[in-house]
Amino acid sequence: MEDFVIEFMFFLEVLFSGLLTGTLYSLVALGFVLIFKASGVFNFAQGAMMLFAALSLVGFQEMLGVHWTVAFLLTVVVMILLAWCVEKFVLGKLVNQEPIILFMATIGITFFLDGFGQTLWGSDIKPLDIGLPTGSLDFGGIFVDQLELVAGATAGGLVLGLAIFFNKTKIGRALRAVADDHQAAMSVGISLRNIWIIVWSVAGLVGLVAGIMWGSKLGVQFSLSLLALKALPVLMLGGFTSIPGAIIGGLIIGAGEKLAEIYLGPFVGGAIENWFAYMLAMVFLLFRPQGLFGEKIIERV
Amino acid sequence: MFYREAGQFKSSYKEDQAVFPILQDRIGIAILLLVAFIGIPLFAGDYFVGAIMTPFLILALAAVGLNILTGYAGQISLGTGAFMAVGAFSAYKLATFSIALGGAEATLPLILTILLAGVVAALVGVMFGIPSLRIKGFYLAVATLAAQFFIEWLLVKVGWFTNYSPSGVITAPPLVVLGYEFHTPAEKYLFTLTFVVVMAMAAKNLVRSHIGRGWMAIRDMDIAAEIIGFRPLQTKLTAFAVSSFFCGVAGALWAFVHLGTVEPEAFGINRSFSILFMVIIGGMGSILGAFIGAAFITLLPIFLNNVPPMIGWNIGVDMVAHLEFMIFGVLIIFFLIVEPHGLARLWTIGKEKLRTWPFPY
């Protein structure tokens, strides 16, 4: 009986830490969703943007010796500038191109940002400390990482904020209009350019927040950009166009991969997390090809 | 003026449907092949032949493979690296299996080994192509990543694939065909080139056949294609099979000819991405584009990396690498803006211009 209780507690711990890790994935996935939703661009550069934002934050802190809030604001300015540049020099020139071409263009942006970020701030690993709590809390034998709790709360807050932004503000409504139909939105006087700049800025901001969370966890280093790969199954499962989908998808993927690794992994040699997340998402897709919350794909001949 | 086809009359369907119907094209290809087969091995150094041309050709072959799937059949795949890995490891298993059976003399002929490895890759490709019937577009791209990660994991995990080598790295057996060992970079290059030319010609003909037209119909609109009588299941799966065959052969060549040793990481996710980039940059739905794209993605960074030291600009290798990344990124965007349909399209446009030059009207 006692064994059972211990096992059950362990199960709960795995589940809970999986869910929390999942919200960390969601943070990365959110940036993808925002841009895909408003411009139909599959933004490969989201990982690089996250890295770039985190690097800038640490860089400003180091270089200017300012409090992290100042560095944060400076980084926000940088990300807005980046969004403007992306619109001005890349997307603006590629209006009406096929999605795969836009996707490729974001790869160009990725290469550029990877090189540019390292040129400015170096490739060394940099500790990021903005006073987020570290270490774990002990809830009757269940250890919970404090940083992940903060990340979970932040992710929740971000989604709530974005939901309000999209549904209640004028800009948000304009964004949704653009997402529905570029042509129609333009014809009622919405400036596509401004909308894109706003969306990329918001995605940059989300990237910054994700970068802070992951950077506090891992230190700011080039590997952060690889986290985009962890966000893809989340994106796929939740649907490319749904903000709540990114959160729910993150929870499912996070919990799923941890449970699989611990209860399935030992039988097949372990380290199955990576492909399991993708397999899980693929199985979901077989039943709902547009993801859990994605818009239904309607095809007409 | 240089590219006039006036006066070249076709008097039979056969002539009309030739792969290169225009005389100038035939001459151009002949010259290109002469340079590739004779000029480069004779006059270029080992570095150029061994470290630049050979990997470029192998990756171009993989890009041809992916172009069949993505460019012609419209299915975006990010599992290319995995299919290459399947090819590499199958070739290794086939080669060492036959050694185990009958000693070094009784090995399976090398060329057969490589082709069989391609077949194995094709089978695996078909298996992972099945979800494409339900999943489309970027969702499919992400779904093929499942294949990528799963196969990579499997090859690392199951000792049988690497003959229980402690670290999972295989060393390829020597390249011997009919008793002749391919040893120098130039020999290895010619070996690769032969494979690539034959297979590229096969691909070119395949996409012009009814199978290729089926792929293109599916790509342009799968529901419409279905209505006019193409079976989506068979058409998509043949595309996956043929594409994976090419990738598998490329993987086997990469392992046996280029690196001489292979670890699964050599076929990681970055490989899949870079081959997709080649297809998009080079031009989707163009065999020529696969080669141009491969040149762009593999040669350009190396070139950019070579420039600053060459012009005596001493800025440290890390700075060079950063510059390489930035310029490479900018060039990708630049070429997409100039010609979103890929570099192969530039060639087509160039031909059009040359046809009337210097009198445009």
Add this chain to the structure above:
Amino acid sequence: MSLKKFVLGAVGAAVLAAPLAAPAPALAEDTLYLPKLVYRTGPFAPGGIPTANGASDYWAMINERDGGVNGARVIYEECEFGYNTDRGVECYERTKTNHGGALIYQPYSTGVTYALTDRTRTDKIPLLTMGYGRSDAGVGTAFPWVFPLMTNYWGQATGIFKYISEQEGGIDAMKDKTIALVYLDIAYGKESIPIFRTMSEKFGFTLKEYPVTFPGLEQKATWLQVRRARPDYIVMWGWGAMNQTAIKEAAGIRFPAEKFIGNWWAGAEQDTVPAGDAAIGYKSATFNVAGKEFPVIQEIVKHVYGKGNGAGEENVGQVLYNRSVVTQTFIHAGILAAQEKFGVKAITSEQLRWGMENIKIDDATAAKMGITGMVPNIAPTCEDHIGGGSFFIQQWDGKKWNLVSEPIEPMNDLVVPAMQETADKYLKEKGLEPATCG
């Protein structure tokens, strides 16, 4: 798209292609060409920067202080490959014939090491893989051109086990103990598994294996399992971003840091500093000692940094920096040996192979090189490319690494037969004859 643009494009492409085949110029004075494949960028840059700086600074110091090795100036040249195997191979091919031919390569990357094993054999260039690469490469007859020196991964695994058993009061005390092996799930990480399994069978301890998916950014599941298994010790085979995450996670499950031992690629300032307080007490193997007090490091500070040069002052004295410096002193010793034997200043790579096989790092040489107390003594031979080295265990105190053990020798009775076995298998698969010695 106008014709002008097209022509411009074509000309551009031609210009692009031209320098790819440019040959290297000849030279007159006696020089020694030492190319170095480095990764100062990319995901593994934190480890790549100090190893590159160590080499760069050492040869700068030698040229500055002595005017080269016996008057032969050293041409040290870096080639950046970003830890990408393809580019590493390209770098090798690009540099191998420059300046009269490369003398030796030291890639600091498992993937590149594997890929270069065959190429260096054909090109007859030594490949120095001190502390990494194939474990069986120490068999000089099977891998005549590869020099792992010191110890290999298998030797290291047995040594770490010896250290643990000493802590527990002898090998017999290990019978009811559990050791968790946390490793990065790629070729490098898996290298130590066979020998740990052999030891587990032989000495009766329980071995639990925990792979971490590459690149090891997210390890929650691994550490939940470790926590449930309650091992007595954790041994880590990690590299790059994985290490400091693991150290933090271990602290998260409140595992005592002094029972957590990394291998020598998981024990540098780059791993512990970002982990903060979680790393205090964490141990790792190392075959070189960190610190600035050694004469060779002082010389670098004086002759390189003192003159306003140098690649990165913050790295000086760090574990990886000193490791790289030590590696260079071995090459230096090899060059000296070859120069003496063959009576030429500008030696060739084949002569350097002889030199590397005949270096003797004893107390006298160490003093001459300025590395006394920095690294154990070794004496490789033609058959034995390891040379009977040993290594230490060091511990992080929150500020610096301190040695906490005497030199540990590997269990060669376990390691050598295993090496011989896989080396023979390698020769058979490649259809190669073993090299002859003497």
